[in-house]
Structures are given as C-alpha cells and as structure tokens.
Amino acid sequence: MRKSGGGRMWILRFGRYIRGAPSGGASYWGGLSPGRRFTQAAAGGSDGRQDAAGDPRRRGRVYQNPTWQHVEQRPLPEKKVTVEVFDHLERLALVDFRNWEGVQRLEKAIQFADQLHAVNTEGVEPMDSVLEDRCLYLREDNITEGNCSEELLRNARETVEEYFIAPPGNIPLPKLEERDTFLQVSE
Amino acid sequence: MAASILRRSLLTPRCRAGDVAALHSGPSRRRAQAPGPIASGRRAANSPAGERGVAPWVAVVGLEIHAQISSNSKLFSGSQVQFAAPPNSLVSFFDASLPGTLPALNRRCVEAAVMTGLALNCSINKKSLFDRKHYFYADLPAGYQITQQRLPVAVNGSLSYSLCVGRKKNQMVTRTVRIKQIQLEQDSGKSLHDDIRSQTLIDLNRAGVGLMEVVMEPEMSSGEEAAAAVRELQLILQTLGSSQAIMAEGQLRVDANVSVHHPGEAYGVRTEVKNINSARFLARAIDYEIQRQIKELENGGTVMNETRAFDFKLGCTIPMRDKEGKQDYRFMPEPNLPPLILYDTKSLPANTNHQQVVNIDWIRERLPDLPSVRRVKLVEQYGILPEHSFTLLNEDGLMEFFESVVRQTQMNPKKVIGWILNDMLGYLKQHNLKVKESPVSSLFLADLLNLLERGTISSSAAKQVLEELWKGEGKTPLQIVKEKKLELIQDQQELEQICQAVMEGHQEEVMEIKKGNQKVLNKLIGLVQRTTRGRVDPVLVKQILEKRLSQ
Numbered sequence: 184m185r186k187s188g189g190g191r192m193w194i195l196r197f198g199r200y201i202r203g204a205p206s207g208g209a210s211y212w213g214g215l216s217p218g219r220r221f222t223q224a225a226a227g228g229s230d231g232r233q234d235a236a237g238d239p240r241r242r243g244r245v246y247q248n249p250t251w252q253h254v255e256q257r258p259l260p261e262k263k264v265t266v267e268v269f270d271h272l273e274r275l276a277l278v279d280f281r282n283w284e285g286v287q288r289l290e291k292a293i294q295f296a297d298q299l300h301a302v303n304t305e306g307v308e309p310m311d312s313v314l315e316d317r318c319l320y321l322r323e324d325n326i327t328e329g330n331c332s333e334e335l336l337r338n339a340r341e342t343v344e345e346y347f348i349a350p351p352g353n354i355p356l357p358k359l360e361e362r363d364t365f366l367q368v369s370e
Numbered sequence: 371m372a373a374s375i376l377r378r379s380l381l382t383p384r385c386r387a388g389d390v391a392a393l394h395s396g397p398s399r400r401r402a403q404a405p406g407p408i409a410s411g412r413r414a415a416n417s418p419a420g421e422r423g424v425a426p427w428v429a430v431v432g433l434e435i436h437a438q439i440s441s442n443s444k445l446f447s448g449s450q451v452q453f454a455a456p457p458n459s460l461v462s463f464f465d466a467s468l469p470g471t472l473p474a475l476n477r478r479c480v481e482a483a484v485m486t487g488l489a490l491n492c493s494i495n496k497k498s499l500f501d502r503k504h505y506f507y508a509d510l511p512a513g514y515q516i517t518q519q520r521l522p523v524a525v526n527g528s529l530s531y532s533l534c535v536g537r538k539k540n541q542m543v544t545r546t547v548r549i550k551q552i553q554l555e556q557d558s559g560k561s562l563h564d565d566i567r568s569q570t571l572i573d574l575n576r577a578g579v580g581l582m583e584v585v586m587e588p589e590m591s592s593g594e595e596a597a598a599a600v601r602e603l604q605l606i607l608q609t610l611g612s613s614q615a616i617m618a619e620g621q622l623r624v625d626a627n628v629s630v631h632h633p634g635e636a637y638g639v640r641t642e643v644k645n646i647n648s649a650r651f652l653a654r655a656i657d658y659e660i661q662r663q664i665k666e667l668e669n670g671g672t673v674m675n676e677t678r679a680f681d682f683k684l685g686c687t688i689p690m691r692d693k694e695g696k697q698d699y700r701f702m703p704e705p706n707l708p709p710l711i712l713y714d715t716k717s718l719p720a721n722t723n724h725q726q727v728v729n730i731d732w733i734r735e736r737l738p739d740l741p742s743v744r745r746v747k748l749v750e751q752y753g754i755l756p757e758h759s760f761t762l763l764n765e766d767g768l769m770e771f772f773e774s775v776v777r778q779t780q781m782n783p784k785k786v787i788g789w790i791l792n793d794m795l796g797y798l799k800q801h802n803l804k805v806k807e808s809p810v811s812s813l814f815l816a817d818l819l820n821l822l823e824r825g826t827i828s829s830s831a832a833k834q835v836l837e838e839l840w841k842g843e844g845k846t847p848l849q850i851v852k853e854k855k856l857e858l859i860q861d862q863q864e865l866e867q868i869c870q871a872v873m874e875g876h877q878e879e880v881m882e883i884k885k886g887n888q889k890v891l892n893k894l895i896g897l898v899q900r901t902t903r904g905r906v907d908p909v910l911v912k913q914i915l916e917k918r919l920s921q
Contacts, residue, residue, distance in 0.1 A: 277506070314705075318726065319708045319709065322475060322477060324478035328464075329459065329462055332457070338468075343571060345457040346457050348572070349561070349571075351563060351564075351570055352563065
C-alpha cells in the first residue's frame with residue numbers, strides 16, 4: 184500500500200514503513216539489501232533537509248554539530264530615539280508614526296538590528312552587493328526602446344497633452360509644531 | 371501649446387515653485403556682530419579693503435558640473451537621447467520606473483567617462499560601484515537616482531585653464547584646478563510648472579540620460595576663473611566627443627558653491643548658486659554672490675547655508691529654499707548592479723568578449739589631441755602668439771578657417787592671423803554670426819590676401835574690398851578690385867605726375883619740409899593717398915616725394 188504525501192512516499196517494505204524519495208522504485212534502493220539500515224548516503228535522494236542531523240543517510244553531507252554560536256541577548260543599550268529624529272524620518276520617508284505602538288515597533292526594530300554590533304568584523308571587507316562576483320553586463324549603444332507614450336500615460340490618472348500631471352513643486356511637511364501628529368502630543 | 375502658458379522650472383529637485391524671497395536680507399539678519407579680526411599681510415586675490423578699513427576678503431569658489439553624455443541611448447535603458455521630441459515619447463518602462471524593470475549599463479557612457487577622466491589626468495578606478503541617492507520629486511519617478519558616490523569612475527585629476535589678467539587683459543596666465551572625482555549618474559526628467567492650475571507637467575524624455583558629474587575642489591577665487599575653467603572643460607569635452615557641452619541646451623549644467631572669508635581664517639559659510647545658463651552668466655552670478663556675501667558680512671549679518679537661483683534678467687541671486695539641515699539622501703548600494711570592472715592591457719583576461727570589456731589603455735591610445743596640445747602645435751607650426759591660438763580655439767570653427775586660409779595664400783601666417791582676429795572676427799561679432807555662417811569664405815579671404823601680398827592693392831584698399839565681400843554678393847575679390855578700380859598705381863610716371871600735382875597744390879607744406887619739418891611729409895603722403903583713393907603704395911610715394919623735395 185502506498186501513501187503519498189508532501190513529496191515523500193511511504194513505501195511499505197517488509198512490514199515497515201520506510202521513507203523514500205518520490206522517485207521510488209526498485210532502482211532507488213540501489214543494490215543494497217533491504218534489511219540493512221543504510222549507513223551511507225544513498226544516490227539520488229532529494230530531500231534530506233528536515234531529517235538532516237538525525238537521518239543517518241545524510242551523515243556525510245551535513246555537519247553533525249552546529250557551527251554557529253548562540254549570542255547572548257545582552258541587554259543592549261536602550262537607545263531612545265529623539266523627537267527630532269522621528270520628525271526627520273516622518274519628513275523624509277513620509278511615514279506616520281501614528282501612535283505609541285508605531286514608535287515602539289521602530290525602537291524594537293533598531294534593537295534587533297543592533298545585535299549585529301556583537302559580531303567582530305575586524306579585517307573583513309564590507310560586502311555591498313551579493314552580486315560582487317558577477318560580471319556587469321555592458322549593453323551596446325543602440326536604440327531599442329521608447330515610443331510607448333500611450334501605454335505609459337494610461338497608467339496615470341491625470342494627463343495633459345502627453346504630459347504627466349503632478350502636484351506643484353515640493354510641498355514640504357509643515358513643521359512639527361504645526362502638524363497634527365501624535366508626536367508632539369506625547370513628547 | 372501647453373508649453374506657452376507655462377514657465378520652465380528651475381530644474382533642481384529641491385526648489386519650490388513661487389518661492390521667491392526678498393532680494394536683500396530682512397531685519398532678522400542684522401546682528402550686533404563685529405567682523406573678524408583684521409588679518410595681517412597677505413594681499414587678497416580680489417576685493418580691496420572696504421571703506422571702513424576691514425581686512426581684505428578672499429572668495430572661494432567650487433564648481434559641480436554635470437555634462438550630458440553624447441550617446442544614442444540612455445545610461446541604463448535603450449531609449450533614445452534627443453533634445454526636442456514629443457513629450458514622453460523617448461521613455462522606456464525602466465525610465466518610467468515601472469515595477470520589474472532593471473538597469474542595463476550602456477558601454478558608450480562608460481567609455482565617455484573613462485575618456486574624460488583620462489583627459490583630465492585622473493586616475494581611473496578599476497572597480498567602481500553604483501549607489502542610490504534617494505529624494506522625492508515628481509521628475510524622479512523611481513524616488514532615487516542611480517549615481518556613484520562611494521567609488522566613482524575617476525578621481526584626483528586636474529584641469530588647466532588660461533585666463534587674461536592685467537589691467538589691459540593682455541597677459542595670459544595658466545591656472546590649475548584639481549578635480550575631485552568624475553562619476554556616472556542618471557539625469558532626472560523635466561518639470562514644467564503651471565502656476566495657474568497649480569500643477570506640474572512632467573516630461574520624462576530626459577529621465578535616465580547619462581550624465582558625467584565633474585566635482586572640482588574649491589580652489590578658484592573669482593567668477594572669471596570659474597568661467598575660464600568651464601570654457602576649457604567645454605572645449606575638452608567637445609574635442610573628445612564625450613559630450614556636446616552646449617550650455618544653452620542644458621547639456622552642461624554648472625552649480626557654483628561660493629563662500630568668502632578673511633585670509634588666514636577658516637572658510638566661511640557657503641551658498642550654492644544654480645540656474646546658470648551660460649559661461650558669461652556664470653561669471654556674473656559668482657561675482658554678484660561674492661559681493662553680496664561681503665556686503666552681508668560687513669554689515670554685521672551672517673551668510674546662510676542655502677541654495678540660490680541666478681536670475682539673469684535682474685543679474686542677481688535669489689534664495690530658492692532654506693536648507694534647514696543637510697538633505698538626507700540615504701545613500702545605499704544599488705542592489706541591481708554589480709561593481710563596474712575596467713581593465714587595462716595588463717589585467718585583461720584572455721578569451722574575453724570585446725563587447726563586454728572596457729580597456730583603459732585602448733581608450734588612452736585613441737584620445738584625440740586636447741585643446742592645450744592643439745594650441746601649442748598651432749604656435750609651433752605657424753609662429754603665432756599663444757594668445758592668438760587661444761582665441762582661435764575659443765571660437766568654434768575659427769581654427770579650421772584660419773588653417774584653410776593659410777593653405778591657400780602665400781602670406782605669412784603671422785600676418786594672416788591679424789586679418790583673421792581683427793577684421794574677420796570683428797565683423798562676425800558685430801553681426802553676431804558664427805564662423806560657419808560667415809558670408810566671406812576662406813577661399814575669398816585667401817584670394818584677397820594674395821592680392822595684397824603681390825602688391826596689387828594696398829592694405830587700406832584690401833579693407834575696402836573686405837567690406838564689400840562682407841555683403842556676400844558672391845563677387846570674387848578680383849572682380850571687386852576691378853570694379854572699384856582699387857589697384858595700386860604701378861606706373862612710375864603717373865605716380866610722379868600725381869606727386870608733382872600735389873606738391874604744386876600745397877606749396878606751404880613744401881616750404882615746411884624744406885625747412886626741415888619732416889612730419890609734414892606724412893601729410894603730403896596722406897593727400898596723395900586721398901587724391902588717388904588709396905591706390906598708391908605709401909613707401910613709393912614717400913621715396914618720390916623725398917627725391918623731388920631734395921631737388
């Protein structure tokens with residue numbers, strides 16, 4: 184009797200349910216006798232992720248013991264974010280720290296990120312892109328695009344004679360004192 | 371049609387429409403603050419001591435120049451680069467920053483930046499990185515501009531420029547300004563402000579076009595120096611072909627950072643001057659700003675760190691907006707672009723696709739002669755003065771005109787240059803024409819100079835012929851000479867007859883000369899010239915008169 188679930192098949196062999204790969208069949212077992220427990224990595228097995236540490240099949244490929252270290256959650260210095268910084272952020276990113284919970288969330292996020300300070304990065308070059316090993320593709324100087332003004336203008340709610348319409352200039356947020364935000368109410 | 375009721379925006383992302391404050395400072399700026407201690411000794415570069423005996427001021431000017439790269443397509447997308455086109459017709463999905471689009475770097479723009487860096491003696495960074503500079507403005511659809519802030523393409527160069535100093539502006543000196551960096555960045559779109567309907571019209575044709583930003587160190591001290599440096603940079607860019615650098619079309623944009631201080635003290639607060647449309651306005655704007663700051667500080671006020679726009683009609687700078695704190699651009703590495711690696715012949719790996727590689731040495735070999743080199747060559751080849759070669763290269767097409775005339779005439783180039791710079795250029799400036807619009811072709815001028823050289827006409831007659839040629843009626847110089855009968859009288863007898871007639875008509879002067887007053891001889895020569903309408907050789911006339919008088 185075969186049951187299949189979640190990409191793994193439970194194959195009944197010799198009175199025992201044994202986990203096998205979806206590509207089950209006689210070939211999967213290789214030439215190994217069914218009764219023996221497998222102590223070496225089998226060929227063609229696909230997922231061993233979830234049973235890696237414990238699954239004896241995977242013993243050769245994955246470390247038996249964790250290589251990462253647990254960082255003590257030292258009480259990191261509680262950095263209070265000042266009202267000026269909040270005002271600056273609201274102005275820049277046009278977010279609205281609606282209530283105390285929003286502010287708290289930001290502070291918790293900062294604390295979470297501050298854990299990075301526990302890592303010793305002396306002598307390590309900062310990585311700025313996961314693409315640093317890739318080659319930057321250089322395109323030839325040919326005209327291949329454009330002339331789709333109709334399509335682009337369809338995205339805009341208002342247009343005038345093939346121009347996009349925007350509000351006049353940059354209207355900066357009013358100063359903190361004049362704004363109706365909870366920040367000045369609370370601080 | 372829509373454009374006629376709108377006014378062009380002041381192009382910068384941070385200015386507010388209608389934000390025109392009063393020219394002069396308000397009452398809040400006056401403070402009871404004495405100017406700084408009087409410094410000893412050193413003469414300032416400009417601005418003599420004020421009336422109250424205040425120490426001399428030194429101005430510090432730093433320039434940030436954006437040059438639009440001359441290429442077929444934009445920096446990161448394949449849409450066309452063209453100055454005038456129907457609005458939003460040269461925009462691709464990436465330029466409109468629709469989601470899911472990615473940048474693809476244009477090879478020609480990289481080559482242009484490397485060429486410019488090499489021409490300005492910069493060291494080219496073999497690895498350079500792209501960053502995002504975030505700010506909100508309607509003509510920046512993505513909300514960020516891809517630029518190179520951390521590691522630009524070229525750093526630490528220098529630009530040498532010449533300017534005329536001295537009271538009569540006839541001494542040429544060479545100055546150098548250091549280039550801090552040259553980086554590649556994207557241009558933003560254009561916004562047209564419609565104040566009546568309180569809206570802005572956005573045209574993204576220019577969004578995404580490649581720009582080279584040249585950042586200079588603040589080492590200049592006057593508007594004139596800045597204008598000379600910009601002019602030299604313009605010539606270099608045009609010679610390289612990396613940019614057409616026409617300021618009027620917005621292909622070369624200059625922002626000036628100006629501050630003043632007493633020599634020996636710390637630098638003063640700087641202001642940024644934008645919206646400058648030509649090299650002449652640049653000089654005026656900087657000079658105005660320097661004077662304004664000096665006046666402000668001498669009156670006890672302070673200079674605010676702000677951005678000011680230059681109004682060329684009024685000839686003054688107006689505050690654009692108050693920079694309360696520094697703009698926070700939140701620079702971050704561009705996640706979609708790996709580092710840009712440039713190679714030279716040593717580091718070039720084998721079996722590379724030539725299209726994917728920019729070889730610095732290859733570009734260096736193919737650099738054309740820079741203006742400074744061409745000037746030296748002109749001086750060596752034709753024996754003209756450095757000032758002359760400077761003017762020749764300064765005018766678009768004048769050098770080619772000069773060389774073509776020299777080729778077709780037997781006259782010494784040193785004399786030809788006088789005709790070109792004084793007469794031809796004078797006419798061109800008077801009628802506000804460019805060299806290529808000149809009604810007098812190089813062939814005609816060469817013919818005229820040949821006639822002069824052979825002695826067929828005198829130099830004053832030649833000037834008359836040139837005036838006639840300027841009308842552009844298509845007659846050759848020879849035809850004009852024949853029509854107006856301007857040939858020099860070659861016949862000795864005729865000359866003697868004319869001289870005799872003049873001498874008989876002016877016995878008083880003859881007496882004077884016989885007494886010993888030689889200066890009157892020139893008057894007689896002049897009279898002879900007038901009677902013959904400039905058709906005599908003054909040297910010959912003088913000989914004949916002297917011979918006769920001594921009889």
